[in-house]
Amino acid sequence: MSTTTAAPPAEVKPKILEKPQKAPAVAQPSPNGESQTKGENAAPPPAPKLTGAELKAKAKAEKQARRAQVKAAKDATPGGAPAPASSAQSNHPTADSKGNKAKGKPDGAPSASSGATGRTAGSRGSVPTIPPKPESSIPECFSHLSMAKRLPITQADKDVHPAVLALGQHMATFAIDESITRLKATLLAFKKVIDSYTTPPGNTLARHLTPHVLNPQIEYLSACRPMCFSMGNAIRWLKLQVSKIDPDVPDAEAKKELCASIDAFIQERINFADVVITQKAADYIGEDDVVLVYGRNTLVEQVLLHAHRVAGKKFDVIVIDDPYERQGQVLAKALSAEGVEVSYSGDFGALRFHVQCADVILLGAEGMFSNGALYARCGTSDLAIAGKDFGKKVYALCETINITDRVSTDSLTYNEIDPERCSGSSFRLLYDTTPSHYLSTVVTEISSAQPTSVSYLLRKLEDSN
Template sequence: MSAAANGPPPEATNKPVEKSEKPQAPAKNEKKSKGEAVDPTNAPKLSGAELKAKAKAEKAARRAQIKATKEVVKGDAAAPLGPGQSGPSTGDVKANKGKGKQDSVSGTNSGAAGKATASKGSTPPAATEPKVTIPECFSHLSIAKKSAMTNADKDVHPTVLVLGQQMATFAIDESITRLKATLLAFKKVIDSYNTPPGNTLARHLTPHVLNPQIDYLTACRPMCFSMGNAIRWLKLQVSKIDPDVPEQEAKKQLCDSIDSFIQERISVADFVITEKAARRIVNGDTILVFGRSTLVERTLLHAHSAGTRFSVIVIDDPYEKKGQVLSKTLAAEGISVSYCGDFGGLRWHVQRASMVLLCAESMFSNGSMYGRSGSCDLAIAAKALEIPVTVLCETINITDRVATDSLTYNEIDPERCSAASFRLLFDATLAKYLSVVITELGSVQPTSVPDILRKLEESN
């Protein structure tokens, strides 16, 4: 009775203990089969050789992670390595060493190294450029973009691809220079063009060949007014081609037309403008110029070569500093040059001048000048001191559009643009601040620019 009251017999007591021990063993085996980490307190102690091999494997893993990080930073990798990508390479190193028990440790090291890699090289090359947020009131303004060549349409010609990158990086900057480079690139596009079967050159060339080139160039940097005028002219020439004309002859006609356009509207126009402007410079004059313009530089050199003795004051753009190049060029030819790197003391410099000579990126039909940012300040200061302001402009740069401020048409400087502030590349100078506009068709008052437009329409 006492035994029954106190508990089961010894044999019965031992059996439950055996049953409770048996389920524990499979649980441990199950954990091992799933690859879970083993409690480090129960892990077998590693020998000296195993510890050395373990340290060697971890060192190899760290080297692999550092090498991967450098490749990501240099942009050799398409995407940054993350923890998931770095783990297998480390695991492979461990496997080669034959240390299966170190998988849990290597996984931990791999994850830490992967996080370090992600923190150092997680930014892809495209994300290195800060995202610019333009206020909504200025959202209509354009900005040059360094578009990857791989994103371009498959029909974009290699020459146009290179030209777009040069424009986006401002390696080709002046409007007339961009125009000439564009026409020469289009000439190569036409040379390599072959009309597909069942199509005609006049109907197929513009929408399927020229338009992709234009779209790419516009994506790299907004077109200047002269490019827009020339492209409209080129499309008109394509539409005039007789479908019965053989393809090779039609292509030759287009290329000859482009050569004639460049010769008449750019080369000859620059020569005529340079001569007319140089004749306005007399002995003893002091000419004030802004920055560096190819047309202004040629005018000054032409006047000097004609025997006129004068001096030049160069007011430079404080951001671009291109006036330094002009100053060195003029000084090398023996012309007396005074250089000012910014607009400090502008009124004092202007009152020393006998004429302000500027080059226009474009002229609007209401007589306003579209020029480099800062041109308007010079013109206003000269007007206040009654100093004449002479503007040089090819007729291809004249547009029938109208502007009374600098925000209707403009570009944002991509190098000086942030969410807090940005700089405009151009400004608009009203006609009342300008004295005369010199073109290859003659010298006119700014308000008479529409007369030049009518002459151009009649000639076409």
């Protein structure tokens, strides 16, 4: 690993660990044991396809059997595999005692484990609440919209790597929320997956890794929360890299190569992209401007801080908050701690007044469609429409990895349901789609462009890769 790549994991790790600490810490031992036995289990050809219920039952049985086996193995070889075994042993009693809370025993109360969600902004993860059972309640015409759900770890496929298991839980609880952070965490977890992988005899890495190892991880992750566009793009890229690996290359070298290219990808498409966009967008903030932002977006926050600290500009900020998330408060506090004057509005009351006061509107993107429509936090389009009405400049900030080749003109084709606000009579959507003509400029790391040129950027990127 090069020095440049050493930084990203360090950045993300604390994030992973900070929120629902119990779940991953307890979850670790048993899947670790799994990964030890995985080699033996993966060697025989995979079982024929079963229905969901059968599969679940089978997985459950298998899991129990495996757990017993692992336990026996651990007891039998105390000095065997030092690190994981000893940690598993030391954690063992806690695992039993806390099992009901975080992990859920196969025969225990799984509902309790699935209830350890808690998405409320302030006290996330501290008080377990039971989410509604939404599948049945969503009208059929909206059945294509998916929703994050807390999948009990016990229900996960046996091949799911512990790092991915933990990541899935974070995504399901929205502890890792933004598209770009999800992407980064996913890639880092996949690096661990690749690292702990060995090609079974009689197979080649290029042919075995994707269907037998990567796909279960991906399925698990998307079951926890529907994948965002950037993850889709990156996974397609990763699979292509895997398929390109020469079968004659030894395992260790191939893995090293893959990990290196993942690192390069993170560096180039995420870290470097963010730096470039930050600098560019900060240029669009003028002296004595009033900048209007919506909710909290990491990239937007970086831009504001850069313009203030590095470019030394004097400007005011209006934070309009998403009333369901209140993440804007975090941003407002961070900015005012830096000495930026911030006005805060908790919801869309007086939206047009605030827009009228603003000079520049900065929007963070969750994704971008190739027709130039912006896919972002629900409420963004109201802001953009008001901005257009008053002739304000509306900038959308988006890394090119977030651009999808799909097209959408409305907010219902692609969206996600808020798992916390979903009842039989109503539900809330997490995102909305802003048509391209309400945006003045899209700022990407390649170049700033008219939103309608996004598809051209995408094509250029594909050509150059």
